[in-house]
Amino acid sequence: MASSIAPGSAPPTSDPGRTRYRRRLRFALVALASVALASALALSTRFSAEAQVQAMSEWDGANCDVQIPGSWASSSLLPDPFTKLDGSKVTTRSQWECRRSEIKELAERTIYGDKPQPDSTTGTVTSSRITVNVSDNGRSTSFSASVQLPSGSGPFPAVIVYGGFGADTSTILSSGAAVVNFDPATVGAEGTPRSNKQGAFYTLYGANSTTGVLMAQAWGVSRLIDVIEQSGGSILNNYTGVTGCSRYGKGAFVAGAFDQRIDLTMPIESGSGGVGAMRSIAQESGSQPLSSAYGEQPWLGDAFSAYTGNPAGLPVDTHEMVGMIAPRGLFIMDNPHVEWLGARSGAVAALGGAEVYKALGAGANISYHSNTSNGTHCAVRTDWRTPLQQSINAFLKGSGTPPGVISMHPNKSANLAQWRNWTTPTLGAGDPGGTTTPETTSPPVETTSPPPTGSGCTARIEVVSTWNGGWQGNVHVTAGASTLSGWRLTWTWASGQSMASSWNATVTSSGSTVTATDVGWNGSVAAGQTRTTAWGFVASGPTTLPAVTCAPD
Incomplete structure (x- = not known):
């Protein structure tokens, strides 16, 4: 049982789908050096090339041989994203691909639960609806999502909106992106006990699956993207974003971290169990405790019960989930006026994850914004409208530049130096000749x-x-x-x-x-x-x- 596992040790995996999932994964290796463009190229050119690579695979590091140790050291500081499980340092982007897979595996094992790859996904895309049919290991399920198209002629990029709550859908539509209204409860329902989880995901993988609802819902987002990619691009193209607020902000964050085809991730006020660094949440007065986030809903995987009182025992933290999204677009929005949401911990994770973006030469591709005066939870804020438009244009439409801003509210600012003892490398392409050519979206030094x-x-x-x-x-x-x-x-x-x-x-x-x-x-x-x-x-x-x-x- 997960509750009997000592913090700092690797919990066992009871899901039989894990072995099948690893065996069925397929990956067409694309050398990163072949897509690394000179730093002098315009952002729109880089964006287009990167997005085409990302769209090839739900997870580009699926061929990496990841060996999870039986235990790991505890630390009150944020783990080093650039130190591999064998203790060696990441020095190239190609090495980062497999380090990211290590982080992914550790996060699945200790925080979220597994995200399996099904045998078959089919469906249809119309101007008003996406239908999804999924089969795996002899079982089948289905779900759907409604579509709102912007004015003009398509095909359009799409932003998958969790729950229709808190997202600025009018700005998304006016920016030229479609809105896919995703009801996450159809895939992973809340209000259910951990022993009897419900929704399309659990129809396939069992009501007692140890995978939490956030990962189940992220699995549903990936299946929507499968169908969009299969549709031929006459209505929706392959540029995809995801957003949501509060519990749906948690879901959007997990979806973006665990599917590399998502070009723009925009979690809003996600709180504990979302972007907020778990080690910081435990120390931020007034924020929702990890034990509460674990117990309120089966959001997090069952194995996380071993860490609710000891996040220092985790081998990863959410700054590395932020790093998993790099170098793709990320716009994190936090509310500093509601203590329960733990905005300072969100800033800690954003600053820590921004170091991965910097190492990859993509520091402008992450934005964090909590410096807002409106304290209403999940309000549509004018403060965020311009950076939202800039993010959609840059990452979904390939035009203009991203906002590239870290704007923390003075009452909820963070100091990364208090949370790390590691440094940030500059990761080169790592070509066979041994040279490294950093890629950058920043202006010249x-x-x-x-x-x-x-x-x-x-x-x-x-x-x-x-x-x-x-x-x-x-x-x-x-x-x-x-x-x-x-x-x-x-x-x-x-x-x-x-x-x-x-x-x-x-x-x-x-x-x-x-x-x-x-x-x-x-x-x-x-x-x-x-x-x-x-x-x-x-x-x-x-x-x-x-x-x-x-x-x-």
Whole structure:
């Protein structure tokens, strides 16, 4: 039984479908180097190429040989996304594919339960409805979803909307995307005991399946995508997004993490069991406890009962689910005014997962927004309308640029440095010749000081993204002739500029003068080397790069 498993050990798998699932998976290997485009190419070109690869497979790492250990170490810090189960470090994008599969397997094993691949999925797509018929191991089931088309001529990209609650469907439609109204209860119903789960998923895999409702519903989203892909593209094309609010935000997040064909994931106010980092939820006063999220509904897999009181025993956390979505589009929306929703923990997971995006050279493809004044749960907010439109245009229509903003509410901001002791690599293509060519969607790095020649240091600011009224910057620190054990940076803002938020540094301001120091783990820089993204910040005002002074600290 899952409840008898000691935290930090791997729970057994009782679902007989796991072995069949692994045996039936098929994967056509596509070398990542063949799709890695030069950083100078426009975002729309990169987006199109990446989306075509993603659409080939529900899970691109299905051929990876993942061996889950019998136990793992506990830690109160967020696990390192870039350290494989064998202890080696991820250094290339091709290695990341299999590391992502390790994370997926661990998450299924300990948090969500298995997501099986059925024998057969068929169905139809009309201008008003999608029907889905699924067969597996001699059993069959079916469900459907209604469709709303935008004005104009198709085929259209589609956003699968969980439950029709809290999502800004009018903006989705006016942006030129169809709305697929998905009732997740038809696939994984709430209000049922764990021993008698109901819905299309459990019709196939048994009412006592250890898979939780969130993963069952994500399985349903994948079957909708199967049918859309088979339909020939006359009504809906193969560009797909998913969104939902509250419990449906939890579902949308899981769906995006576990199906790489989803081009844009948009969870809204998902709370505990959603985006929020589980280690942080346990420490965030007023947020829904993990035991409550586990007990309220059978959302999470049965095995999670071993970790409700000890999230430090988990081998993964939700920042790695965020990383599983990378480099695809992700727009996380949080409500900082309802304590139960744990917005600070959502920011922790977003910042942690954003490191995977940065490592893949796609830092602009993730956005997090909790800096809103309206506290009504699942309200349609004007604050989110523009970044929602930008996300749909960039990831579903291949035009324009994504919002690329981390905007945390001052009362629910997070500091990633408190939650990690690992660093972020730059992952190259990893071609057979051994060279690495990072792919990036960010503007070119601008150097604010000359290369170091003495024992001091220099710093430079990279503009990650800009928007009306603000911008996001990463700061890179380079050591001089001597190794740094710590650094101190100062600069003076131009007129109209100010610091909105920051992470991975201790920052003080006096008027327009800013001082930033390392937070320990990111202070050491070897002689002549550069610590990329030593820290990051969001600034208000014009994108005028200040002159940065760096000194050993």
